[in-house]
Amino acid sequence: MRTVLFPLLLVCACTAVTERTYEASIYGEEFIEEGIPAAIFSDDWSVTFDKFLVSVGDITVADQPLGEEDEPYRIFDLAQASDGAGFPILEGTIAAEDPGAAYVIGPSSGAVAGNASEEDVALMKDGGYSIYVQGAATRGGETLTFIWGFSTRTLYTYCALAGATDVQLTIHADHLFYDDLFAENPRVSFDLIAASDDGDGELTADDLRAVDITTEERYQVGHLTNITDLWSFVEQLTATLGHINGEGHCSAVRTD
Incomplete structure (x- = not known):
């Protein structure tokens, strides 16, 4: 009796990952477009912005760049x-299953205009800024102005899209006025910033640098003990501005 050996057929039940088009945009919500009302602040200040310039780039989905490999940063x-609606940035087609997104807010000498004017693009590039805010704070009959430029670079990763193809980089301006770097529920406050005014009604970076926060009950810095003045504190807060699709969170790391 002869034994016949039949070859085993290996069958692969593979499922192809569908390509999807992801659309990136950026939005500052009502707090930037319309202002932060006094009800949000713990000390009854309100804030409006005349400018809120942001330099953004290196947008990826599933570690793959949206658009071309060398897409310029946009301001x-x-x-x-x-x-x-926010403002469109770019889009790209990517094959991935349940991907996350990443992006950078940082200065770039090669940045181009998103919706910013050419004058503002030049201001950002010449100053080496990633974020530039110009606005005013008001309480009662008192108004104080501020113009702050930041050169921080923050990498936002592990931004969960939860199946969405919208990649909205959502910027939370109220975080600039938090009174703690690591508290779960920090207060939005302006009194200490207002108190830095040297009498001219304009709150400058130098005014904030002159404020020692090491003796403050609030304005805690956790392990970042090198942060000892109010300007450095607000500068660190810029790394908390970025979110995804509204209230979605990312992992944020300063790389400057």
Whole structure:
């Protein structure tokens, strides 16, 4: 009797990952376009922004770049009205299953205009800024102005898209006024910033640098003990501005 050996057929039940088009945009929400009302602040100040310039780039989905490999950074003025839609950045087709997104807010000498004016693009590039805010704070009959430029570079990763193809980089301006770097529920406050005024009604970086926060009960810095003045504190807060699709969170790391 002869034994016949039949070859085993290996069958692969593979499922192809569908390509999807992801659309990236950036939005500062009502707090930037319309202002942060006094009800949000713990000390009854309100804040409005004339400019809120942001330099953004290196946008990826599933570690794959949206658009071309060498897409330039783009500069947006989030204080411009968008009717709640935000401003488009770019789009790309990517095959991935349940991907996350990543992006950078940082200075770039090769940045181009998103919706910002050419003058504002030049201001950002010449100053080496990633974020530039110009606005005013008001309480009662008192108004103080501020113009702050930041050169921080923050990498936002592990931004969960939860199946969405919208990649909205959402910027939370109220975080600039937090009174703690690591508390779960920090207060939005302005009194200490206002107190830095040297009498001219304009709150400058130098005014904030002159404020020693090491004796403050609030304005805690956790392990970042090198942060000892109010300007360095607010500068660190810039690394908390970025979110994804509204309230979605990312992992944020300063790389400057």
